[in-house]
Structure formats: structure tokens, C-alpha cells
Amino acid sequence: MRRAPGALHDAFSWLTVAPVPQPRGDFDRRRGAAVIAATPLVGLCLGAIAAGAAFGLSHTRLPDVLVGTIVVALLALSTRGMHLDGLADTADGLGCYGDPARVREVMRTGDVGPFGAATLTLVLLGQALAFGTLSAEGRWSGIALAVFVGRIAVPIACRRGLPAANSNGFGALVADSQRVSLAVWPVLAIAGAVGTAIIDTPRDGAALITACLVTATALAFAWAFSRHCARRTGGITGDVLGATLELSTVAVAVGLLCYP
Numbered sequence: 001m002r003r004a005p006g007a008l009h010d011a012f013s014w015l016t017v018a019p020v021p022q023p024r025g026d027f028d029r030r031r032g033a034a035v036i037a038a039t040p041l042v043g044l045c046l047g048a049i050a051a052g053a054a055f056g057l058s059h060t061r062l063p064d065v066l067v068g069t070i071v072v073a074l075l076a077l078s079t080r081g082m083h084l085d086g087l088a089d090t091a092d093g094l095g096c097y098g099d100p101a102r103v104r105e106v107m108r109t110g111d112v113g114p115f116g117a118a119t120l121t122l123v124l125l126g127q128a129l130a131f132g133t134l135s136a137e138g139r140w141s142g143i144a145l146a147v148f149v150g151r152i153a154v155p156i157a158c159r160r161g162l163p164a165a166n167s168n169g170f171g172a173l174v175a176d177s178q179r180v181s182l183a184v185w186p187v188l189a190i191a192g193a194v195g196t197a198i199i200d201t202p203r204d205g206a207a208l209i210t211a212c213l214v215t216a217t218a219l220a221f222a223w224a225f226s227r228h229c230a231r232r233t234g235g236i237t238g239d240v241l242g243a244t245l246e247l248s249t250v251a252v253a254v255g256l257l258c259y260p
Helices: 004-015 029-057 064-078 082-094 100-108 114-136 140-157 170-174 185-200 205-233 238-258
Strands: none
Touching: 004 029, 029 064, 029 114, 029 140, 029 170, 064 114, 082 100, 082 114, 082 205, 082 238, 100 205, 114 140, 114 238, 140 185, 140 205, 140 238, 170 238, 185 205, 205 238
16 A cells, blocks of 8 residues: 555645645556545645634624635635536536436536536535534534545545446546545544534534534435446546535535534
8 A cells, every 4th residue: 555645645736736746656546546545634634724714704794605605715726626527517417318328428528517507506505605604603613524524425435336437537546446444534524523513512412413413424425426426327437526525515514504
């Protein structure tokens, strides 16, 4: 296996706009698997940045919805918007009729169709409203948890048993590659939910249970959604990973608001 520092460096270089030196050498499946296993660490960093930005903005006179919008924009800029592009393409693909080859063709066109536009709008709106509300309530660690869990959804979608839909591209490098990480990151996600509840709503057992249930539900959704996408497209693609990430993120952010 690649040593962790190398995998983490590759993950930040590949998945963010962080000013780190470009990785050397070719990316193969072994290297891609290491990057996917390290993706939640990138989410932990991005989540901390998003929570910190929300904390700072909450001390201004900006409306809550604008605070949430800025946080969402910051995350999009930090990741080159690649996950949002994947969300739109996946929605368009799933919204069409036809066999897996037809679905992949629609996803590769690059144009945003009606399903993609509607899904993108609703998810971004949901994230902005949820982040803004969490910030207004002083629950900044909840924002970090949502971003973190969204990245844990990526190794889940790359689990063994879900092949790549195409013989080239991002999916071919990372699909069907994760096994050990699946025994680690979901446990850390639940631990993060416990920590979030303790920080945001101390001595509130109902809030702790809610945070854990919301996190577990989001991870279960990532499992089921990636399986559904693999059935419709013939396997996993980079677009599917982006869609799974964004939908899991908004699921956690909105879910945390179910308990005041």
C-alpha cells in the first residue's frame, strides 16, 4: 500500500484547489484506491474550513441564507465544482430512458438537462438553507459533520462488488477498490456525530441520538444510491461519486435540523 502521507497529498491535489505540488508519476488503480481511502480526511479539513467560515460570518449582519450560500460557494470553489458537475450529470443520466449504455452516453454529454438543473438547484438550495440555519443556531460543528460524512460516502460508493462503468476515466481508477476503509470511516462518522452533539447540544440525549441516526441514515443512503446508480449505468463513474457525495452532505445537514 502507498504510505498515508503520499495518499493524502494526492487526495488534496486531486480533489481540491489546495496549493500543493502536483503529484509525480502516473495514477494507477493502487494509487487511486489510496486516494479514495484518504478522501474523508480531505472532508475533515474542508468541513473545518466551512464551519470556521460560518462561525466568522455569523458574527456579521448578513442574513442566515446568505451565510449558508457563501459557505456552499466556498466549498464549490475549494473543489473546482467537480462534485456538482457529477451531481448534475448523474441526475440527467438517471432521468433518461434506456439501457446502461444510453445512461452513460447522456452523462458524458457535458450539457446540463432539466433533471440535472432541477437537482442541482434543489441540492444547493438545501445546503445553503441548512448551513445558514445551523450557523444561526450556533451549531457550526454540524456543518463540519455534514461535509465530513459526505466524503465518507465516496469510499462507500467505491466498495468491492461495484465495478467501473467505463474502461477509462476516474471511475476506472477507483471503483471496486475499497474494503479496509469501510471498516474504519463509518465508525469514525458515528464518533463524529457523537462529538458534534456533545459540542453543539451538550447534555441533550435526544440530540445525540438524532445526530447518530442522521449520520447512519446518510451512510445507508450512500450505499443504496451507489448500488442503484451502478445498476442503471453498468457500474461506478466519477459522476456517480460526486452525486453520492453531494446528496449525502445535504442529507446530513438537513437531517440535523430535525431536532432543534
